[in-house]
Amino acid sequence: FMQHENIIGYADDYVQNPEKHPMDFLSRIFKEKTWPQKTIGVEKDNYYFSAACLESLQKNLPQANFVDSTGLVNWQRTVKSPQELNYMRKAARIVEKMHARILEVMEPGMRKNDLVAEIYHSAISGVTGTSGEQGFGGDYPAIVPMTPTGADASAPHLTWDDQPIPDNSGTFFEISGCYRHYHCPLSRTVYLGKPPQKYFDVENAVLEGIEAGLEAAKPGNLAEDIEAAWRKTIAKYGYEKESRCGYAIGLSYPPDWGERTVSFRKGDKTVLEPNMTFHFMPALWFDDWGLETTESIVITGNGAETLANVPRKLFVKP
Structure with missing residues (x-):
C-alpha cells in the first residue's frame, strides 16, 4: 500500500x-x-x-x-497474482448468484427496471457465508447491467427501460460480479416462451465456437489464435463476426471493466501466459435479435479455466 x-x-x-x-x-x-x-x-x-x-x-x-x-500500468496487470485471482473467483461467485436470480424472478410483464433492481441487489449483497466459509459482499461493477430484449438485442451495450418484458422474447444479460473492484463478466440469454428455431441454430454454432476458443487458450499461443478458432468454427455454420471476441479483464473502475490491453482479434500477437484473465465474448448479433453466451477465463498451465459455473446454454422459461 x-x-x-x-x-x-x-x-x-x-x-x-x-x-x-x-x-x-x-x-x-x-x-x-x-x-x-x-x-x-x-x-x-x-x-x-x-x-x-x-x-x-x-x-x-x-x-x-x-x-x-x-497503458503502461495496465500491461503490468495482465498477469494476475494469486490474491487477484482470489478476488476474481469471489466476483465469479457473485455473478453466479446474479444469473440465478434472473432465472428465478424474470417473467412476462415484469418491468425491466424491476428486474435490474433484483440484479443489483444480488450483485451488492454478495454471497452468504456457509459453514467453514465466510461470506462477502459485492462492489459496484464498472459497467451497468446490459439487458436488451427482442430487436434491441441486435446491438450490445444497451441498458434497461421501465417497460414490461414481453412474452415470446429473448433477452441477453451481460453483467458482472465485482469484488474489491475485480470483475468477472458473464453473459447468458433467456427466452420467455417458445424460441424460434434460429435461436437453437445459433446457440449450437456459438457453443461449438466457444469450445474451440477455449481449446486454443493455452500458454504459448497467441491472443489471435483464440479468435481464429472461434471464427473458423462459426464459419462452418455460415456465420461471421468481424469484431473482437474477447479482452483482458481484472481491476477496473467505470466506465469499463476491460483492461484495454489484450484483445482476441486477428493481428493481436500477445503471447498467452498463465494467470492472464479474459472475458471471452463470442456473441452474435443480427438485424433484429441477438444471442450472448460468454465466459470469463484464466489461463492456466494446462489451458483455460472458466471462472464462473453457470450452465452454458440458452435458458428457456415457457
Missing part, C-alpha cells in the same frame, strides 16, 4: 473550478521535489487524463520531457 507520507491532499477550491486546475498543484509538488526537468510519463489516451491536464503540466513544467505512457 502507498505510504502515508506519500499521500498529499489538495485544497477544495481546485475542484470544478475553471480558474484553477489540480495539475497546477501537482506541478508545484514536482518543483518542490526537484523533478521539474525529469522525463514524465502521461497517459494521453485515458478516461481521466484530459487535454487540460496536459496543458497545465506543460505550462508549469516547461523543462520537463513529456512522453506518452498510455
Whole structure:
C-alpha cells in the first residue's frame, strides 16, 4: 500500500473550478521535489487524463520531457497474482448468484427496471457465508447491467427501460460480479416462451465456437489464435463476426471493466501466459435479435479455466 507520507491532499477550491486546475498543484509538488526537468510519463489516451491536464503540466513544467505512457500500468496487470485471482473467483461467485436470480424472478410483464433492481441487489449483497466459509459482499461493477430484449438485442451495450418484458422474447444479460473492484463478466440469454428455431441454430454454432476458443487458450499461443478458432468454427455454420471476441479483464473502475490491453482479434500477437484473465465474448448479433453466451477465463498451465459455473446454454422459461 502507498505510504502515508506519500499521500498529499489538495485544497477544495481546485475542484470544478475553471480558474484553477489540480495539475497546477501537482506541478508545484514536482518543483518542490526537484523533478521539474525529469522525463514524465502521461497517459494521453485515458478516461481521466484530459487535454487540460496536459496543458497545465506543460505550462508549469516547461523543462520537463513529456512522453506518452498510455497503458503502461495496465500491461503490468495482465498477469494476475494469486490474491487477484482470489478476488476474481469471489466476483465469479457473485455473478453466479446474479444469473440465478434472473432465472428465478424474470417473467412476462415484469418491468425491466424491476428486474435490474433484483440484479443489483444480488450483485451488492454478495454471497452468504456457509459453514467453514465466510461470506462477502459485492462492489459496484464498472459497467451497468446490459439487458436488451427482442430487436434491441441486435446491438450490445444497451441498458434497461421501465417497460414490461414481453412474452415470446429473448433477452441477453451481460453483467458482472465485482469484488474489491475485480470483475468477472458473464453473459447468458433467456427466452420467455417458445424460441424460434434460429435461436437453437445459433446457440449450437456459438457453443461449438466457444469450445474451440477455449481449446486454443493455452500458454504459448497467441491472443489471435483464440479468435481464429472461434471464427473458423462459426464459419462452418455460415456465420461471421468481424469484431473482437474477447479482452483482458481484472481491476477496473467505470466506465469499463476491460483492461484495454489484450484483445482476441486477428493481428493481436500477445503471447498467452498463465494467470492472464479474459472475458471471452463470442456473441452474435443480427438485424433484429441477438444471442450472448460468454465466459470469463484464466489461463492456466494446462489451458483455460472458466471462472464462473453457470450452465452454458440458452435458458428457456415457457
